[in-house]
Amino acid sequence: MTTTEKAVGNVANFVDERLGAARWVKKSLNKVFPDHWSFMFGEVCMYSFVILLLSGTFLTFWFDPSQRDVVYEGVYEPLKGLTMSAAYASTLDISFEVRGGLLMRQIHHWSANIFMAAIVAHLLRVFFTGAFRKPREFNWILGILLLTLGLVEGLLGYSLPDDLLSGTGMRITSAIIQAVPVVGTYITFFLFGGGFPGVGFIPRIFTLHILIIPGIFLAVITIHVMLVWYQKHTQFPGVGRTENNVVGHPILPVYMAKAGGFFFVVFGITAFLAAVASINPIWLYGPYTPGQISAGSQPDWYMGWLDGLVRMAPPLETHAFGHTISWNILIPTLIVPGIIFTGMAFYPFIESWITGDKREHHLLDRPRNVPNRTALGVMSITFVMISLINGGNDIIATNFDLSINQIMWFSRIGIFILPPLAFIITKRLCLSLQRADRELLLHGAESGRLLRLPHGEFVEVHTPISPEKAFLLQSHEQLTPLEIEDVDARGVRRPGALKNKIQRRLSKAHAVSVPKVTEQELKEIESH
């Protein structure tokens, strides 16, 4: 043993004797993580968050979160001499006078966009593979919480520079809050410190944006990741992979090296985008004044679908007891998202109620093997995509020579017709894919080799598939509908007739699938 090794050993021993950390470290270092590209989305989110923290901290050194009026005397000629808020003036200074400031601002903003995109991709992966099932329901809810926090945090960050686009976003935010029946008006007065735009909003959202929400983020992300650690990562089915093991790389050295390297890749790509592509050129928008607005004012993409829903809402209002209820704002910005987010959060419990499946699941589903869930997911994506397209309706109209009215009517009608259509099509596609799997298993893969038999018939030679693939194709469980009787064993009607009926219907729809290949069928095939 060299002296260095001895010294390190002594230190380690010192710590271990007092904290008992050795066992935990040993156990943790032997943790195994499965490998699949789609498992990396969560890491992209985490790394983007780190980038956001670092670049955001840099920006706070120069940003002045105040709505006090200043006269701009900086280097950007087209705005010289204009009265603007200190927040906007300091953002201009960050962009033009702080060394590396513009790059940092663009890193921060691109990173936010990638962060939200990665969260959505991660969510879709977890949803379509059924990774949210028992015992991971809580972590799914935490994920939905993180998504919601991300939306709010992004909106606040978009609003901080106090440029014309920010202010437009804030104007809409204030309108949304005002649309809350009865208390809305009071809440906006409280938040904005008076009538719009008020004087208190920028300092307040600054505290929220840089302290409170990131704090909650950090706490929730920690619990989220610790739960993954504690509950272990899910894995795709395959030879040797069961509900009771995890097949993959131990954390040291392979996984650590890959994950650590991936952080720098994420940082590199974000910095690359920030270096070559402009994002939110606030100096072009000009300072915010409530009297001004730009054509094609859009929120960042993750809020775009909400904007699209507002844009397609017909002008509905009711007046009652001296209050105005603006349904055109209330429905698209509060009621519909409320239903969507609550539904998403409770989906694991809803599905388990429908299927009656209360077991633990550590092996993932292939999306085709649970057609109903996959179809539901595609239906939701379709809904959001139509809203998102309508959110950019003016940009689409000018760039593709279309009429904005036609796009709006397409969205208004499409939002009701296309999602159910997507559901049906996806479900049929899943069943077709199941059928193809069944064919593959029973008859092998098409080799592309044609044979002419002595009597003149042409046949294509099928080659048997590899045992690994065959295992994968029959590893899933056959979905079965719940059997719920209306009457119990003694012939008495069970309570909750309607509930039973709904559960039975849903369970039947959920269990629609192609029969799995049985052992007997396989044997028959082998025998000839």
Next chain:
Amino acid sequence: MKRLSRYRRHKAAGPLLLIFALLGIGTTFSVASATVKESQNVFSRSASIEEGKQIFLKGCSSCHGLNAEGGSVAPSLIGTGAASVDFQVGTGRMPMADMSTQAMRKAPVYNEEEVAALAVYVASLAPGPAIPEESALNYERDGNSAQGGELFRNNCAMCHNFAGQGGALSQGKYAPTLMGVEPKHIYEAMVTGPQSMPVFSDKTITPAEKLSVIKWIKAAEAEPNLGGATMGRIGPVTEGLVAWILGLGLLIGIAVWLTMRAR
């Protein structure tokens, strides 16, 4: 060639081919579209009412009427003034290529002298806004770009977008981009209010202020792309697309590569 064909079944061959194909189509298109140059016949004429009338009778009267009194498909031109003619014909909007929602900017059909003759003819029918003098258009000297920006955001940005890139109006109409438009034409558009645009009279925006607006537009046009590729200066829609396609796309590509060998 043989060395190249060895890689034809490589995993990256498909995506790479796709990229090359897209690049190829793009390059071909840009080369092909660049070769179409506007051809102008240059022969000089002195601008006179009579000549203008002759051109008008040949090129405009079928819609605007023999005495410019208007018809079922086109408005009367009496009182629209020389500025209006100079803008509509000088930017190629008139004569219209088709009776679609809006006359679009294109290569002008008439040369400068012909436009001038037409303008003199229309101006002779009834008084209207005149073409601004060259000396009254010195926006570099007489304009203030900060004030112009403020006026632009107050009066123009809601249709023409914050950077003058244009925007959508109802029923397929649009506010065109202001990039690459001659100062004279911008001025005339403000004075005459072509198509969906309102008239900004000298009482609403004084001539000096108009020059400020022009100065700001020209400054925005000439401004280098300070933050990198602008992606059209049309706001978060393209930014979101880039974040998803380029940002997340690259990350997925690398994630696939990172996890490839292990399996």
